[in-house]
Amino acid sequence: MKIILSSKRHHYLAKFSIFLVTLALIAGMVGCGPFLLQYNLSISSTAGGNVTTPGEGTFTYVKGTVVSLVAEGEEGYQFVKWTGDVGTIADVNAATTNIKMNYNYSITANFGINSTPMVAAGGGHTVGLKDDGTVVAVGLNGDGQCDVGNWTDITQVAAGDYHTVGLKDDGTVVSVGANEDGQCDVGNWTDIIQVAAGGGYTMGGHTVGLRDDGTVVTVGTNEDGQCDVGNWTDIIQVAAGGYHTVGLKDDGTVVAVGWNNYGQCDVGGWTNTTQVAADWGHTVGLKSDDTAVAVGNNGSGQCNVGNWTDIVQVTAGYAHTVGLKSDSTLVTVGNNSDGQCDVDGWTGIVQVTAGYAHTVGLKADGTVVAVGWNGDGQCDVGGWMLD
Numbered sequence: 542m543k544i545i546l547s548s549k550r551h552h553y554l555a556k557f558s559i560f561l562v563t564l565a566l567i568a569g570m571v572g573c574g575p576f577l578l579q580y581n582l583s584i585s586s587t588a589g590g591n592v593t594t595p596g597e598g599t600f601t602y603v604k605g606t607v608v609s610l611v612a613e614g615e616e617g618y619q620f621v622k623w624t625g626d627v628g629t630i631a632d633v634n635a636a637t638t639n640i641k642m643n644y645n646y647s648i649t650a651n652f653g654i655n656s657t658p659m660v661a662a663g664g665g666h667t668v669g670l671k672d673d674g675t676v677v678a679v680g681l682n683g684d685g686q687c688d689v690g691n692w693t694d695i696t697q698v699a700a701g702d703y704h705t706v707g708l709k710d711d712g713t714v715v716s717v718g719a720n721e722d723g724q725c726d727v728g729n730w731t732d733i734i735q736v737a738a739g740g741g742y743t744m745g746g747h748t749v750g751l752r753d754d755g756t757v758v759t760v761g762t763n764e765d766g767q768c769d770v771g772n773w774t775d776i777i778q779v780a781a782g783g784y785h786t787v788g789l790k791d792d793g794t795v796v797a798v799g800w801n802n803y804g805q806c807d808v809g810g811w812t813n814t815t816q817v818a819a820d821w822g823h824t825v826g827l828k829s830d831d832t833a834v835a836v837g838n839n840g841s842g843q844c845n846v847g848n849w850t851d852i853v854q855v856t857a858g859y860a861h862t863v864g865l866k867s868d869s870t871l872v873t874v875g876n877n878s879d880g881q882c883d884v885d886g887w888t889g890i891v892q893v894t895a896g897y898a899h900t901v902g903l904k905a906d907g908t909v910v911a912v913g914w915n916g917d918g919q920c921d922v923g924g925w926m927l928d
Contacts, residue, residue, distance in 0.1 A: 577603055577604070578603070578604040579601050579602065579603055579604065580601070580602060580604060580642050580643070580644055580645045580646070581599050581600070581601055581645045581646075582595075582599065582600045582601075582602060582608060582640070582642060582645075582646050582647075582648070583598070583599045583645075583646070583647040583648070584596070584597050584598065584599075584600070584610075584647075584648055584649075584650070585597055585647075585648075585649050585650075586612065586649060586650040586651075586652065587649065587650070587651050587652050588618075588652065589614055589615055589617075589618030589619075589652030589653065589654070590612060590613055590614040590615050590618055590619075590620060590650060590652035591612070591613065591615075591650070592610065592611065592612050592613075592650050593611050593612070593613050594609050594610060594611035595608060595609070595610075602642040603642070604642060604643065605641065605642065605643070606641070606642045607639050607640070607641050607642075608639060608640050608641075608642060609637075609639050610623070610630070610637070610638050610639055610640055610648075610650075611636065611637050612636045612637075612650035612652075613636070614636075614652050614655065615652075617654065617655050617710075618652045618653065618654060618655050619652065619653060619654075619655040619672070619673070620636035620650065620651070620652055621651040621652060621653045621673065622634050622651050623638070623648055623649070623650060623651070624648070624649050624651055625646070625647050625648040625649050626644075626645075626646035626647055626648055627640075627648060629641040629642075629643055629646075630648070636650075653673050653674050653693070653694065654673075654674040654694045654695075654696060654710040655672060655673075655674075656670055656671065656672055656673065656674045656695060656696050656710075657670075657672070657696075658670055658671060658672050658892075658903060658907060658927035658928055659697065659698065659892055659894075659903060659927075660892060660893075660894050660901045660902070660903045660909055660922075660927075661698045661699050661700040661705075661738075661894050662700055662858070662894040662895055662896030662897075662899060662900070662901045662919070663680070663681075663686065663700030663701055663702055663703070663704075663705065663738070663740070663896055663897075663919075664681070664700075664701070664702030664703060664740055664896060664897040665680050665681030665702075665896070665897060665916070665917045665919050666678055666679065666680030666681045666682065666686050666687055666700060666705070666896075666917065666919050667679055667680050667700070667894075667896065667899070667901050667911065667919045667920070667922055668687075668689065668698045668700050668705055669698075669903075669909060669922065669925050669927050670695055670696075670697065670698045670707075670927065671927045671928075672907075672927060672928050674693055674694045674695050674696070674710065675692060675693055675695070676689040676690075676692045676695050676698060676707060677689070677690075677925060678705065679918050679919060679921050679922060680917045680918050680919030680921075681703075681917035681919065683703075684703050684704070684718045684719035685717050685718055686700070686701075686703055686704050686705045686717060686718030686719065687705070687717075688717045688718075689705060689707065689717060692707050692715060694709050694710045694711070695707040695708065695709060695710075695715075696708050696709065696710050697735060697736060698736075699736045699737050699738040699748075699781075700738055700894075700896070701718070701724065701738035701739055701740040701746040701747075701748070701781070702739075702740025702746055702783075702897065703718050703719035703740060703746060704716055704717065704718030704719050704720070704724055704725055704738060704740075704746055704748070705717050705718050705738070706725075706727065706736045706737075706738045706748050707736075708733055708734075708735065708736045712731055712732045712733050712734070712753070713730060713731060713733070714727040714728075714730045714733050714736055714748075714750060715727070716748060719745075719746065721745050721746075721762075722745045722746065722747070722761045722762035723760050723761055724738070724739075724745070724746040724747050724748045724760055724761030724762070725748070725760075726760045727748055727750065727760060730750050730758060732752050732753045732754070733750040733751065733752060733753075733758075734751055734752065734753050735750070735751040735778060735779060736748065736749065736750050736751070736779075737749040737750075737779045737780050737781035737786075738781055739761070739767065739781030739782055739783060739784070739785075739786070739819075740783055740821075745761070745762040746761055746762060747759055747760065747761030747762050747763070747767055747768055747781060747786070748760050748761055748781070749770070749779045749780075749781045749786055750779075751776055751777075751778065751779045755774055755775045755776050755777070755791070756773060756774060756776070757770040757773045757776055757779060757786075757788060758770075759786065762784075764784075765784045765785065765799045765800035766798050766799050766800075767781075767782075767784050767785050767786045767798060767799030767800065768786070768798075769798045769799075770786060770788065770798060773788050773796060775790050775791045775792070776788040776789065776790055776791075776796075777789055777790065777791050778816060778817060779817075780817045780818050780819040780824070781819060782799070782805060782819035782820050782821060782822070782823075782824065782857075783800070783820060783821035783822065783859075784799050784800035784821075785797055785798065785799030785800050785801065785805055785806055785819060785824070786798055786799055786819075787806075787808065787817045787819045787824050788817075789814055789815075789816065789817045793811075793812055793813045793814050793815070793829065794811060794812055794814065795808040795809075795811040795814050795817055795826060796808070796809075797819075797824065802822075803822045803823065803837040803838035803839075804836050804837055805819070805822055805823050805824045805836060805837030805838065806824070807836050807837075808824060808826065808836060811826055811834060813828050813829040813830070814826045814827065814828060814829070814834075815827050815828065815829050816854065816855060818855045818856050818857040818862075819857055820857040820858055820859055820895070821838070821859050821860075822837050822838030822860075823835055823836065823837030823838050823839070823843055823844055823857060823862070824836055824837055824857070825844075825846065825855045825856075825857045825862055826855070827852055827853075827854065827855045831850060831851050831852050831853065831867070832849060832850060832852065833846040833847075833849045833852050833855055833864055834846065834847075835862060838860075840860070841860040841861065841875045841876035842874050842875055842876075843857070843858075843860050843861050843862045843874055843875030843876065844862070844874075845874045845875075846862060846864065846874060849864050849872055851866050851867045851868070852864040852865065852866060852867075852872075853865050853866065853867050854892065854893060856893050856894050856895040857895055858875070858881060858895030858896055858897060858898065858899075858900065859876075859896075859897045859898060860875050860876035860898075861873060861874065861875030861876050861877065861881050861882055861895060861898075861900070862874050862875050862895070863882075863884070863893050863895050863900055865890055865891075865892070865893045869888055869889050869890045869891065869905070870887060870888055870890065871884040871885075871887050871890060871893060871900075871902065873900070876898070878898070879898040879899070879913045879914035880912050880913050880914075881895070881898050881899050881900050881912060881913030881914065882900070882912075883912045883913075884900060884902065884912060887902055887910060889904045889905045889906070890902040890903065890904060890905075890910075891903055891904065891905050896913070896919065897914070898913050898914035899911055899912065899913030899914050899915065899919055899920055900912055900913055901920075901922065903927065906928065907926050907927045907928025908925065908926060908927075909922040909923075909925040909927065910922070910923075
């Protein structure tokens, strides 16, 4: 028998069904809470590191959630900053911070080369390498030798009399300044692990690059044979003087080419050498027993280093020589007409460099000090913080 519901009965059942559905929806809303909007957080990183917390990829969070962010650099790299949708990140410059989820966000952790801070002194300018791979410079800039503001990913700097050289983390080289003799023509160099810059009386000069296979390349003036390094092998460090080039070999011996009027290239008998430095007319070597040797022009006593002990680094200026001792103090000999040797009160020094007539020291806290001739502002480094 077929049962036919009355229209009134049918209407009642329909209303009851709507009531049950509405009740179910209300129950669901009560169970989940009235403000549970969800947003996506997409996280990525550049080369050199990664985001360890919460990870990388896309994550979903309830509106208002505060998410912890932790970015870690790989060896040789450091965190730089967060970019992207960073409006609710607590500190975009901090590797450990947080973000509040108020919308869909996409962020990136950026990493850069972790350079070891250092200073280099040229004829009339001073260059500083910061730990983020950028470079600063003050002093004489008539040829653009201080135009390093756009350099990035630099791992080492060198300063000639009128040009500046930077080694990049990919083994290539950049240079600015006087290019009268092609000393800045380093654009095609590759596989370089160390650079040195020489100078002279005029705008001339030369640049030296040590390759990772122990060979050496040079560009620039070669009027005294200072670029004749094509047959050098097993080199582990190079230095460039005014008109000569010096190479330290892996067996502790030393080779040199170029102008030798003062005997600045007479290093053939040196052994157990661990570092070399050179300037206009003299060459200095650090020995494995932490003593120093020097040859060349000694008109101002710049080679009188025979009684030095506990030395960990040497550097040579035009007519003065500086040694960094193991206790982070300095010793100097040579011309002091501009106060370039007035370093007796310096402490906490981790690296030193000598220019034409000024001396620059990098302190352990990343600050920089300088004494000597300041006619072009090459000693105005008081505000530098390289760490």
